[in-house]
Amino acid sequence: DAGVIQSPRHEVTEMGQEVTLRCKPISGHNSLFWYRQTMMRGLELLIYFNNNVPIDDSGMPEDRFSAKMPNASFSTLKIQPSEPRDSAVYFCASTYRQGARNEQFFGPGTRLTVL
Amino acid sequence: GQQVMQIPQYQHVQEGEDFTTYCNSSTTLSNIQWYKQRPGGHPVFLIQLVKSGEVKKQKRLTFQFGEAKKNSSLHITATQTTDVGTYFCAGADGTGSYQLTFGKGTKLSVIP
Numbered sequence: 001d002a003g004v005i006q007s008p009r010h011e012v013t014e015m016g017q018e019v020t021l022r023c024k025p026i027s028g029h030n031s032l033f034w035y036r037q038t039m040m041r042g043l044e045l046l047i048y049f050n051n052n053v054p055i056d057d058s059g060m061p062e063d064r065f066s067a068k069m070p071n072a073s074f075s076t077l078k079i080q081p082s083e084p085r086d087s088a089v090y091f092c093a094s095t096y097r098q099g100a101r102n103e104q105f106f107g108p109g110t111r112l113t114v115l
Numbered sequence: 116g117q118q119v120m121q122i123p124q125y126q127h128v129q130e131g132e133d134f135t136t137y138c139n140s141s142t143t144l145s146n147i148q149w150y151k152q153r154p155g156g157h158p159v160f161l162i163q164l165v166k167s168g169e170v171k172k173q174k175r176l177t178f179q180f181g182e183a184k185k186n187s188s189l190h191i192t193a194t195q196t197t198d199v200g201t202y203f204c205a206g207a208d209g210t211g212s213y214q215l216t217f218g219k220g221t222k223l224s225v226i227p
Contacts, residue, residue: 102146
């Protein structure tokens with residue numbers, strides 16, 4: 001069974017450009033999370049969806065960031081315009097909410113470099 | 116908001132020595148989870164603790180959840196080079212949101 005799939009794995013772009021990161025959660029999972037990881041700030045939750053509906057986007061840094069989940073098998077995180085401080089590894093994770101058990105399954109991540 | 120503190124930030128041990136990382140939450144947790152991230156990899160779920168005072172073992176790894184459900188620890192006995200990586204604790208706040216607050220992790224290096 002395939003795990004969480006993310007694309008691209010690496011992205012190098014110039015400041016001001018639009019960046020779109022993609023995620024396909026594990027089939028059957030009903031919650032999806034976007035995280036950003038940097039050395040300074042660690043692993044930060046940006047936004048999460050439950051049944052394709054955004055529940056908490058308080059971690060989204062600013063209006064330049066937006067996320068969508070048009071269906072249960074696809075989500076995007078968009079940065080427009082990108083800035084050098086957005087350079088980080090972006091992880092998508094999914095989980096199946098059932099009772100108290102809610103471990104998250106992470107994708108391989110997208111390493112974003114903004115020049 | 117909820118904060119999860121983890122110490123130490125780094126730990127270097129000789130192979131065969133024991134290792135412990137500690138996690139402390141500013142609020143009472145409904146459960147705590149532990150993840151391991153290998154260098155260049157992604158976090159991988161290790162275990163979830165739910166009950167006050169719970170202790171779980173996975174081979175050389177021992178996980179504990181405090182009585183007040185605000186702290187936790189991970190202890191590795193006789194470390195091996197395969198234990199290298201960063202260990203994260205992640206707390207769920209019990210509001211039913213299923214979101215986790217991650218500690219900053221403890222990066223373990225094992226010297227052969």
